[in-house]
């Protein structure tokens with residue numbers, strides 16, 4: 508099975524992360540067709556690509572990825588309990604068993620529609636680490652909070668809450684994606700750098716207080732990332748990568764983003 512640590516032979520720590528959640532868009536067949544195309548893309552060393560299929564396609568995609576694949580696989584969510592009477596849920600060890608090495612937690616769509624609280628997300632982050640999964644915690648303020656000038660404090664408190672069950676060494680291995688709620692999806696607009704940078708600074712400040720290294724593994728930006736804005740985002744201070752929805756839902760779109768981001772960051776081989 509693919510593991511995060513076995514993948515790290517490409518580079519000690521990737522210079523740039525580029526991941527996509529397919530959200531609820533792909534059957535198993537569609538996921539496999541995407542991966543087949545993605546595996547033909549020349550992914551530069553120094554870039555860590557990841558894909559997050561729906562749970563139903565995880566196992567099939569895991570089997571389609573070679574052991575030394577430059578593409579990491581993750582789940583879009585999982586329950587905090589090891590197992591038990593939680594109808595309709597899957598646990599961390601189940602998604603790990605199906606081939607995930609990353610688990611996304613706390614996406615704003617789940618916070619808004621599926622009762623995700625900071626407390627539950629903290630339980631999930633703890634459970635993810637206990638299962639050997641790399642947690643990718645999504646945080647972000649609503650439009651109302653942004654307009655009221657509270658984005659920095661709100662996001663800092665979300666990050667601190669999510670990581671509250673980890674020790675400093677574990678915090679250093681966690682990832683956070685800053686995804687302003689108003690920037691996500693078909694009604695969203697990508698945040699500008701002046702909007703993003705102060706909030707990223709606040710995330711890095713939380714990390715410096717909680718992490719054994721003073722840093723998180725990576726801090727990503729997400730929300731309406733596309734071929735037009737990815738260069739600016741991946742070269743911004745404090746951005747270790749991007750987390751993409753719609754613009755990467757087809758493999759040709761993902762290929763384009765990989766190529767543009769690699770050139771913008773001047774990664775070796777581009």
Ligand code: 13P
Pocket residue numbers: 528614686690691692693695729730731732750751752753754
């Ligand atoms: P979009 O790129 O479609 O705005 O979605 C971003 C996102 O929610 C990634 O988790």
